[in-house]
Amino acid sequence: MEDREEKERGVMAEQRGEEGESEATKENSTKGKEENGVDMKAEEEEEKQQKQQEEEDEEERGMSKQVEVTMEVSERVPGLTAGVIRGADLFGYVGIEAVLDQMRRKTMKAGFEFNIMVVGQSGLGKSTLVNTLFKSKVSRKSCTPNYEEKISKTVKLQSVSHVIEEKGVKMKLTVIDTPGFGDQINNENCWEPIVKYVNEQYEKYLKEELHVNRKRRIPDTRVHCCIYFLPATGHWLRPIDIEFMKRLGKIVSIVPVIAKADTLTIEERLEFKQRIRQDLAANGIRVYPQKEYDEDAEDRIVNDRIRESIPFAVVGTDKEHQVNGNKVLGRKTKWGIIEVENAAHCEFANLRDLLIRSHLQDLKDVTHNIHYETYRVRRLNESNMNFMSNGKAGCPNSV
Amino acid sequence: NTATTKEHREKEYVGFATLPNQVHRKSVKKGFDFTLMVAGESGLGKSTLVNSLFLTDLHKDRKLLNAEERISQTVEITKHTVDIEEKGVKLKLTIVDTPGFGDAVNNTECWRPITDYIDQQFEQYFRDESGLNRKNIQDNRVHCCLYFIPPFGHGLRPVDIEFMKALQDKVNVVPLISKADCLMPSEIKKLKERLREEIDKYGIKIYQFPDCDSDEDEEFKQQDRELKESTPFAVIGSNTVVEARGQRVRGRLYPWGIVEVENQSHCDFVKLRTMLIRTHMHDLKDITCDCHYENYRAQCIQTMTSKMNADKRVESPIPILPLSTPDVETEKLIKMKDEELRRMQQMLQKMQQQMHEQDL
Numbered sequence: 097m098e099d100r101e102e103k104e105r106g107v108m109a110e111q112r113g114e115e116g117e118s119e120a121t122k123e124n125s126t127k128g129k130e131e132n133g134v135d136m137k138a139e140e141e142e143e144k145q146q147k148q149q150e151e152e153d154e155e156e157r158g159m160s161k162q163v164e165v166t167m168e169v170s171e172r173v174p175g176l177t178a179g180v181i182r183g184a185d186l187f188g189y190v191g192i193e194a195v196l197d198q199m200r201r202k203t204m205k206a207g208f209e210f211n212i213m214v215v216g217q218s219g220l221g222k223s224t225l226v227n228t229l230f231k232s233k234v235s236r237k238s239c240t241p242n243y244e245e246k247i248s249k250t251v252k253l254q255s256v257s258h259v260i261e262e263k264g265v266k267m268k269l270t271v272i273d274t275p276g277f278g279d280q281i282n283n284e285n286c287w288e289p290i291v292k293y294v295n296e297q298y299e300k301y302l303k304e305e306l307h308v309n310r311k312r313r314i315p316d317t318r319v320h321c322c323i324y325f326l327p328a329t330g331h332w333l334r335p336i337d338i339e340f341m342k343r344l345g346k347i348v349s350i351v352p353v354i355a356k357a358d359t360l361t362i363e364e365r366l367e368f369k370q371r372i373r374q375d376l377a378a379n380g381i382r383v384y385p386q387k388e389y390d391e392d393a394e395d396r397i398v399n400d401r402i403r404e405s406i407p408f409a410v411v412g413t414d415k416e417h418q419v420n421g422n423k424v425l426g427r428k429t430k431w432g433i434i435e436v437e438n439a440a441h442c443e444f445a446n447l448r449d450l451l452i453r454s455h456l457q458d459l460k461d462v463t464h465n466i467h468y469e470t471y472r473v474r475r476l477n478e479s480n481m482n483f484m485s486n487g488k489a490g491c492p493n494s495v
Numbered sequence: 496n497t498a499t500t501k502e503h504r505e506k507e508y509v510g511f512a513t514l515p516n517q518v519h520r521k522s523v524k525k526g527f528d529f530t531l532m533v534a535g536e537s538g539l540g541k542s543t544l545v546n547s548l549f550l551t552d553l554h555k556d557r558k559l560l561n562a563e564e565r566i567s568q569t570v571e572i573t574k575h576t577v578d579i580e581e582k583g584v585k586l587k588l589t590i591v592d593t594p595g596f597g598d599a600v601n602n603t604e605c606w607r608p609i610t611d612y613i614d615q616q617f618e619q620y621f622r623d624e625s626g627l628n629r630k631n632i633q634d635n636r637v638h639c640c641l642y643f644i645p646p647f648g649h650g651l652r653p654v655d656i657e658f659m660k661a662l663q664d665k666v667n668v669v670p671l672i673s674k675a676d677c678l679m680p681s682e683i684k685k686l687k688e689r690l691r692e693e694i695d696k697y698g699i700k701i702y703q704f705p706d707c708d709s710d711e712d713e714e715f716k717q718q719d720r721e722l723k724e725s726t727p728f729a730v731i732g733s734n735t736v737v738e739a740r741g742q743r744v745r746g747r748l749y750p751w752g753i754v755e756v757e758n759q760s761h762c763d764f765v766k767l768r769t770m771l772i773r774t775h776m777h778d779l780k781d782i783t784c785d786c787h788y789e790n791y792r793a794q795c796i797q798t799m800t801s802k803m804n805a806d807k808r809v810e811s812p813i814p815i816l817p818l819s820t821p822d823v824e825t826e827k828l829i830k831m832k833d834e835e836l837r838r839m840q841q842m843l844q845k846m847q848q849q850m851h852e853q854d855l
Contacts, residue, residue: 431676
C-alpha cells in the first residue's frame with residue numbers, strides 16, 4: 097500500500113461572510129480526523145482580523161483561498177522526485193480543493209457534539225451565562241419545571257443535552273452542571289465527584305474504542321471544556337480555586353472566568369486579572385489555551401493574545417433593553433445599562449468568540465488528542481502491569 | 496393677672512428639665528466610644544465600607560495575602576482604633592476586623608476565634624466591673640457586628656446561618672448585602688425578601704430596631720418604617736471620589752455609569768450610616784450592656800457558683816472567674832490575687848466597723 101501523505105496548506109485570502117454583511121472577518125481553524133483507512137489531515141487556516149461588533153454572527157466556516165499545493169511523495173517510490181507544484185502551474189484544474197467542500201458537507205450532515213461543564217459556587221450566574229452563550233435556554237434551570245434554588249448538600253453533576261441548529265449546522269450541546277460545588281462550610285474534596293465524572297467519560301470512550309466491533313462514530317461524552325467561575329472579589333484566587341484548578345487542569349481544558357464582573361471597575365478588573373495570572377503561574381496551573389499545545393507561530397500569536405487577557409470578566413443576562421434605538425442584551429440598573437455584548441463593558445463577547453467561533457474545534461481536538469490520550473496511555477499501562485503481574489493470557493488490550 | 500400666673504408658674508418650676516442638657520454637656524466632655532466588628536469573606540468590601548462610613552482610611556498599608564499564604568491562614572482578629580471628632584464631640588472608634596473568615600476550603604467552626612474574642616472582652620469587663628478601682632474601666636465590648644453577605648448567592652448559605660446563630664446571643668448582628676452594585680433593583684428586592692424569610696425560618700436573632708414612641712411625629716415614624724422595611728441593607732462602599740452630576744461624590748466609576756455611594760436610589764449606604772451612627776448607636780450600646788453582657792455575666796456566675804458548690808470553697812464576695820484554658824502559672828497568680836483581695840476585704844470590713852463604732 098502506498099503510504100502517501102498529503103499535506104495541504106492553504107493560505108486563505110479574505111472572503112466576506114455569506115450574508116454580505118460588514119467586514120466581519122474571523123479566524124477559523126479546523127482540524128478534522130476521518131475515521132477510515134486513509135488518515136488525512138486537512139488544515140484550513142485563515143488569517144483574518146477579528147472585529148467585535150454587535151452583529152448577529154453565526155458559526156460560519158467562511159473560506160476561500162489561493163491554494164498552494166505541496167505534495168510530498170514518500171521515498172519508498174523510487175524514481176520520483178519530490179517537488180512543489182504550484183496551483184498556477186497545473187495544467188488544467190485538478191479539483192483538489194473540492195475535497196474541502198466534501199469534508200464540510202460530510203461534517204455538516206453528521207453534526208457536531210460539544211460538551212461543556214460549568215463549575216462554581218451557587219449564584220455566580222453559571223446557568224445564565226450558558227443560556228446567553230448559546231442564545232437558548234439550555235441550562236439545567238430552564239429545563240426543570242418549578243425550579244427552586246436550594247443549596248444541595250453534596251456535589252451532584254447534572255447534564256442536559258440539546259440539539260441546536262444554525263444555518264444547516266447541527267450541534268448537540270451538552271451542558272454539565274455542578275450544583276453544590278463550594279457551597280458547604282467544609283468543602284474539602286468537593287472536586288472529587290467532578291474528577292470522577294471526567295475520568296468516567298474517558299473510560300467510556302476508551303471502552304468503545306477498544307471493542308472488536310466498534311461503532312463508526314463513537315458517542316463522545318467527554319468534557320471538552322470546563323468553565324470555572326471565579327467570584328469577583330478583586331483580591332486573589334481562593335484556596336478552593338487553586339485546589340480545583342490544579343487537579344482538573346491536568347485532565348480537562350479549563351477556562352476560568354470572572355463571574356458577575358459588573359461589580360469591578362476597569363482598573364480593579366485589570367489588577368485582579370494580573371493577580372490571578374500570577375497565582376496560576378505560581379501554582380503551576382495550566383488553563384486553556386495551554387502554551388505547550390500551540391502548533392505553530394500563528395497559533396501562538398493568537399493564543400498569546402488570549403492568554404494575556406484571561407480570565408475573561410463576564411456578565412450574563414437574557415433580558416433585552418433598548419439602547420440608542422437598538423435592542424441589546426443588558427442589565428438595567430439605576431446608574432446605567434450594562435451591555436453584555438459591548439466590549440467596553442465586559443468581555444462576554446471575547447469568551448463567546450473563543451469558545452464558539454474560533455476555538456470550539458480546537459477545544460475538542462485538545463481533549464481528544466491530548467487529555468484523552470494521556471488517560472488512555474495511563475490506563476493501558478495500568479492494565480499491562482496488571483496483565484504482567486497476574487500472568488493473564490489473552491489480548492493485552494482487554495481492559 | 497398674667498404677672499401672677501407667671502410668678503406662680505415660676506414658683507412651681509423646679510428646674511430639673513435642664514437635666515438632659517447637663518447630661519449632654521458632660522457626655523460631650525467625656526466623649527463616646529464605640530466598637531464595631533466587621534465579618535465576612537475576603538473581597539466583600541468590608542474595609543472599603545468602613546472607610547466610607549467613617550470617612551477615614553483605616554487600612555492604608557494593608558497587604559493582601561496571596562493564595563499560597565492564605566491556604567494555611569487561620570482566622571485572625573485585628574483591631575484598629577481611631578479618634579474622630581466632629582463639632583466638639585469626640586468618638587473613640589474601634590474597628591475589629593476578622594481576616595481569614597470563611598476563606599479556607601474547610602471552614603468548620605471558623606467563627607470560633609470570633610466568639611472567643613467577644614467572650615474575652617465580656618470577661619475582661621466583668622473582671623474590671625467587679626474590681627476595686629472602677630474609675631477608668633475601658634469598655635472594649637463589641638457593640639455591633641456587621642455581617643457581609645455576598646450578593647452572588649440566592650439567599651443564606653450554610654456558613655451564614657451558622658455564623659449568625661453562633662453570634663446572635665453575644666453581639667448585635669446586622670446583616671448586610673455587600674457589593675450591591677452587581678444587582679439590579681428587582682434582584683435586590685428579591686434577595687432581601689429571601690433573606691428576611693430565611694432569617695425568620697432559621698430563627699436567627701438579628702438586631703431589631705426598637706419601635707419608635709407613639710408620640711413621635713409622622714415623618715419620623717414614616718422614616719422608621721422605611722428603615723425597617725429595607726433591611727437587610729444593600730450597601731456599596733467607595734474609597735474614591737468621582738464627579739457625578741456636577742458634584743464631587745464618593746462613588747465608583749464604570750463604563751456604563753457612575754454609582755454614587757450616598758445616593759439613596761443607588762444603595763442603602765445612607766440608611767446604614769443613619770442607623771449605625773446617627774440614630775441607633777446608643778441603642779446598640781445599650782442592648783450590648785443590658786442584654787448580651789448581662790446574659791454572659793449571669794452565665795458566668797452560674798458556672799462559678801456551681802463550680803464553687805462542687806469544690807466547697809470558702810465563699811468569696813469577689814468572684815473568681817474561671818479561665819478558659821487554666822494552666823498552673825495562671826492558677827497560682829489567681830490564688831495570690833485572691834489572697835490579696837481577701838486581705839483588703841478584711842481591712843475594709845475593719846475600717847467600716849471602726850467608722851460605725853465612731854458614729855455610735
